[in-house]
Amino acid sequence: MDEQNRNLILAVVLSGIVLLAWQFLFPAPEVIVDPNAPGVAQTTGPDGTLSEDIALVPPAADAGTETTGLDSQTAEMVSDAPRIEIDTDRVVGSVSLVGGRIDDLSLKDYKTELDSDEIVTLLTPVGSDAPYYAVYGWAPGGTLELADVPGPTTQWQIESGDVLSLEKPVTLRWENGKGLIFHRTISIDRDYLFTIEQSVENTSTEAARMAAYGIVARHGTPEVSRYFVLHEGLVRQSDKSLEEADYKDMADFAYVAREAGNAEVIEITENGWIGFTGKNWMTTLAPAPGQPFTSVAKHVPTSNIYQVEARLPTQTVGAGQTISNTTYLFAGAKEWETIKRYQDETGFFRFVDSIDWGWFFFFTKPIFWLLHSLNNLIGNMGWSIVALTVLLKAIMFPLAYRSYVSMARMKELQPEMEKLKEAAGDDKEKLQRGMMELYKTNKVNPASGCLPLLLQIPVFFSLYKVIFVTIELRHAPWLGWIRDLSAPDPSSILNLFGLLPFAAPEAGSMLAFISLGILPILLGISMWLQQKLNPAPTDPAQQMIFAWMPWVFMFMLGSFASGLVLYWITNNVITFTQQYLIMRSHGHKPDVLGNILRSLRLRRKEDAA
Incomplete structure (x- = not known):
């Protein structure tokens, strides 16, 4: 998990360098x-x-x-x-x-x-x-x-x-x-x-x-x-x-x-x-x-x-x-x-x-062209978003494969890394030398997942940009209750998704924030399942942050356009499937159900204490 954090920080820093370089190379007109x-x-x-x-x-x-x-x-x-x-x-x-x-x-x-x-x-x-x-x-x-x-x-x-x-x-x-x-x-x-x-x-x-x-x-x-x-x-x-x-x-x-x-x-x-x-x-x-x-x-x-x-x-x-x-x-x-x-x-x-088109116009323009072409072929913008997400994940799969393989091999080394931590105690220098020797012996590059992550950031931000700024999603229906992909999910948990005889709270009201629709709830569940694919971090602070993250995102994205939430759900499901299959192909069998049950038992013990 520490390595993943370092990769994320590096990706953010490099993204900032790209933005500064852009301003230097392409100044505003005189x-x-x-x-x-x-x-x-x-x-x-x-x-x-x-x-x-x-x-x-x-x-x-x-x-x-x-x-x-x-x-x-x-x-x-x-x-x-x-x-x-x-x-x-x-x-x-x-x-x-x-x-x-x-x-x-x-x-x-x-x-x-x-x-x-x-x-x-x-x-x-x-x-x-x-x-x-x-x-x-x-x-x-x-x-x-x-x-x-x-x-x-x-x-x-x-x-x-x-x-x-x-x-x-x-x-x-x-x-x-x-x-x-x-x-x-x-x-x-x-x-x-x-x-x-x-x-x-x-x-x-x-x-x-x-x-x-x-x-x-x-x-x-x-x-x-x-x-x-x-x-x-x-x-x-x-x-x-x-x-x-x-x-x-x-x-x-x-x-x-x-x-x-x-x-x-x-x-x-x-x-x-x-x-x-x-x-x-x-x-x-x-x-x-x-x-x-x-x-x-x-x-x-x-x-x-x-x-x-x-x-x-x-x-x-x-x-x-x-x-x-x-x-x-x-x-x-x-x-x-x-x-x-x-x-x-x-x-x-x-x-x-x-x-x-934004900063990443070299991604945003072709992504929109692909979405527009898919919509002309399919005739439904919602299913076109799903198809576009599948195509993008397929294009990025070779890079994602390297990242998932690296994560699988790192997890195989996790028991040995725990032993090194116990043996090193507070000697961080000794721990670092031991970990480097462990990586070298097993031919594992801990930074191999950084490049795929860095390249995926502008691609998926561009897709977010396309869905948000283009008029083609305005009042575009998907299925059932989703009649406008540019608007938030109109269903609400407060009226049991239309079963109770009163309307959902209006946007901007105090209750609107907790008036979650079906799509935001599915988003939270998909993020939670994806998180349970991996063992919980050993650090208690990180464990608490990651435990709350799916539900925080669920509320944060609850007021976002349905098209954006649909994209995130599709992306999470595909990512979960890819990672699960790749990890199994390398001999690592993720115990998703076991992780969920252990998480629930741990929570009951904490509540009892």
């Missing part, structure tokens, strides 16, 4: 100061005008204060404005003609609760409890002013289309009264991708300069789950660098003056996207692949607005000319297959990395 933020000097050319390649700054989306009241004014405008309906097989909502903003979107395929008819709402307009929306426009350059270009509060007119649906785009029109005519065409595909084409026609006699932008804004600090294995907040791809930051990090950005709004700005040369992500849903701005742009993440402290921007380079439209650009908006569920299709077909660079 952050630059926003050259266009209010209160910060802008880069100018030799003639004192703005440089051609500098993206102009859009206004903060609906950023109001107690004195300006801009937020409430915008809410009233949005509430009273006409809307264009959005209706496809997968989403429903509307586009407001104020700013042409996409601020009302719900997902038809996903319910808020398992037994509810209410569908998930992703985007909501200003004036709702938690406004969350996308808005597009142009930032003025040269002699133009904000009123000369369309922004978040511009009143657009419908030029064509009355309902935004598959293969039926809508086109908006706005004229500034000075010879500039703006068009915006919005289309949507069969899933969650909006295409926004913006153009400006110059009918005046003078050239005009401006820069197109897209904004996704969230009012107020969103509620997040706060699980350490899950990222929720900012996610963006900046050429070849992926960045993640939670909402607290965004509020702490301090690269420009506080009164201007903290911002983090990165210049993208070729490929990138930026947005907000949660466990299951995401809203992301993505300029056309190959398009350079300025990627901006900011927090406006005066109104507590979290905002991401994609600013395109400044363009000049000459007299009688027309310019245009195309950007995309992903707003929907983080379905691996859908996101991967956008990566492969539309060209969004590393778009599948918007899913939080």
Whole structure:
């Protein structure tokens, strides 16, 4: 048992070294100061005008204060404005003609609760409890002013289309009264991708300069789950660098003056996207692949607005000319297959990395691909988890075999090791020499089980990560009472698993912790049986710790997702079977029943004493 402890400690230390090395080899992308933020000097050319390649700054989306009241004014405008309906097989909502903003979107395929008819709402307009929306426009350059270009509060007119649906785009029109005519065409595909084409026609006699932008804004600090294995907040791809930051990090950005709004700005040369992500849903701005742009993440402290921007380079439209650009908006569920299709077909660079694969992505990605493929074949995510666990254990079996053989041979030497301990007494140096000689004589390497243990840690943590963060388990049934593998086991020992006529305690209540379901109890039993496969440790303190460990884990994992508990049960059963058979094949016959009976007799003696 001492050797196993040393192996475990070594595995933890080496894992820490891996994490530190990763941070050293793959540092976060370099952050630059926003050259266009209010209160910060802008880069100018030799003639004192703005440089051609500098993206102009859009206004903060609906950023109001107690004195300006801009937020409430915008809410009233949005509430009273006409809307264009959005209706496809997968989403429903509307586009407001104020700013042409996409601020009302719900997902038809996903319910808020398992037994509810209410569908998930992703985007909501200003004036709702938690406004969350996308808005597009142009930032003025040269002699133009904000009123000369369309922004978040511009009143657009419908030029064509009355309902935004598959293969039926809508086109908006706005004229500034000075010879500039703006068009915006919005289309949507069969899933969650909006295409926004913006153009400006110059009918005046003078050239005009401006820069197109897209904004996704969230009012107020969103509620997040706060699980350490899950990222929720900012996610963006900046050429070849992926960045993640939670909402607290965004509020702490301090690269420009506080009164201007903290911002983090990165210049993208070729490929990138930026947005907000949660466990299951995401809203992301993505300029056309190959398009350079300025990627901006900011927090406006005066109104507590979290905002991401994609600013395109400044363009000049000459007299009688027309310019245009195309950007995309992903707003929907983080379905691996859908996101991967956008990566492969539309060209969004590393778009599948918007899913939080974690540190061990080189394990997590193939493990999820295997789980997804098994589910397509089997048609049931629960049995797919069981099949995946069996396959992983089969792949890791050669390594596990070495570990179990080593444990079996160490147990064969245990009587001789006990004799050495008695002979050495308190002389630890003599005991160490005797044990090394014993290992050498019997050709046993006590550290042979360390490498298999170390390699299995990232594999099984990756499986835990996959089951926890991917949407494919949400509301996915297994069998009988398990109707949602992403939720805890709904059965309860307190009502005898449904036999008594009252419901189980709700999650978060005082009784929920002891309201164990069938799966957590099976988990505790499987861990207990696996532990009884081996003799109890001789040290009383270790013996007590290991005796309580299965039941502690049973309560700890009782509130975890059923899919995770199912994986642990399957893994424990397979591990027990493998170890039992391997130990028997080497002449060691584990007395599991005898260990259980001796444990019970010892406990009765302790209670009697």
